[in-house]
Amino acid sequence: MKKSAVKRRDCIGPRRPSPSYSDPPILYPEGEVHLIDRLIKIQNRNFENHKELSVSCPRRATISDVNKMFKWSFNNAIEWASQFDPFQKLTNEAQKCVLSEYGVAFLVIDQGFRTVKSNGCWIMQNGTYLHSDYHYGQAEDVMEADYKCLRNHFEFVTALQIGIQKPFEAMDIDKFEIAALKSLLLVTPSFPKRNIFSDYQERMTALKNKCFTELMDYLSIHYPETHVERFGSLMLILGEIRTAVKMIYNHSKVSDLFDFRKFDPYVRSFLSA
Known part of the structure; x- marks a missing residue:
C-alpha cells in the first residue's frame, strides 16, 4: 500500500466551536495592567477607524x-464586551439581549x-449630522414632511444635545472617562432580561469594583480638587445614556x-433581541 493512501488519525482532538459573531479579541491577563487603560487602546483604534471612514464633507445623515x-x-x-469574560460565557441569545441595549x-x-x-x-461617527431642523441640509426638491414628523425630529435631536452633549461639554470629558462609562454600562447592567449575568455575579461585582477603583484613582490624580464631584457627575451621565437608549427605541x-x-x-438582529 502506498504511504500516501494511509490516512492519519486526528490527534488534535475536538475543536473549539465557532464563536457567536466573530473571533473575540485575545483576553490578556489582568496582572498589573489596568483594565481601562487596555480598553482605551481599543477605543483609540475604533476612533481612528471612524475617522478614516468618515465623509470628506459634512452632510445631513441619511437612513x-x-x-x-x-x-x-x-x-x-x-x-x-468580549474583554469581559462573563460576556463571552453567555449564550448567543443572551449576548444579543445585552447588545440590544449596550x-x-x-x-x-x-x-x-x-x-x-x-x-x-448632532454628529455621527462618520461625520454626517442631524440638525434639530429636519430640513437642514436637505436638497430643495425633497418632499415636505408633516408637522408631527418635524416636531418629533426636533425633540429627539434637542434631547440628545441637552442630555448628552451639554454634560460632555460642561465636564470637558476625556477619553479615559468615556472608556470608563462604556465599561460601567456593561458591569452595572439594566438589560431587557433581568439577572442575565446571575451565574457570574461574583465576577461581575469584581469587575465593577475594579472599574470604579480605576476611575476614582484616575480622577484623584487628574482632578484632585473636584474628583468626588466629577465622579458623581459621571454616574449621572450613565443615567442620561440609558435614557437616550430608550429614547432611540421610541423614536424608531x-x-x-x-x-x-x-x-x-x-x-435588526440586535435591535429585535
Whole structure:
C-alpha cells in the first residue's frame, strides 16, 4: 500500500466551536495592567477607524448612514464586551439581549463625544449630522414632511444635545472617562432580561469594583480638587445614556431615519433581541 493512501488519525482532538459573531479579541491577563487603560487602546483604534471612514464633507445623515452607524456601534460593543469574560460565557441569545441595549449605548457615547463643541448639530461617527431642523441640509426638491414628523425630529435631536452633549461639554470629558462609562454600562447592567449575568455575579461585582477603583484613582490624580464631584457627575451621565437608549427605541417608531424595519438584517438582529 502506498504511504500516501494511509490516512492519519486526528490527534488534535475536538475543536473549539465557532464563536457567536466573530473571533473575540485575545483576553490578556489582568496582572498589573489596568483594565481601562487596555480598553482605551481599543477605543483609540475604533476612533481612528471612524475617522478614516468618515465623509470628506459634512452632510445631513441619511437612513443608510444611521444603519451603518448602528453596525459600527454593535461591532465595537461586541469587541469591548468580549474583554469581559462573563460576556463571552453567555449564550448567543443572551449576548444579543445585552447588545440590544449596550450597542445602542455605544452609539450614543461615541456620537456624543464627537459632537462635543459642535455648533448646533448632532454628529455621527462618520461625520454626517442631524440638525434639530429636519430640513437642514436637505436638497430643495425633497418632499415636505408633516408637522408631527418635524416636531418629533426636533425633540429627539434637542434631547440628545441637552442630555448628552451639554454634560460632555460642561465636564470637558476625556477619553479615559468615556472608556470608563462604556465599561460601567456593561458591569452595572439594566438589560431587557433581568439577572442575565446571575451565574457570574461574583465576577461581575469584581469587575465593577475594579472599574470604579480605576476611575476614582484616575480622577484623584487628574482632578484632585473636584474628583468626588466629577465622579458623581459621571454616574449621572450613565443615567442620561440609558435614557437616550430608550429614547432611540421610541423614536424608531415615528422616524423615517431611525425606522428599524429599513435596516439590514444584521442590525435588526440586535435591535429585535
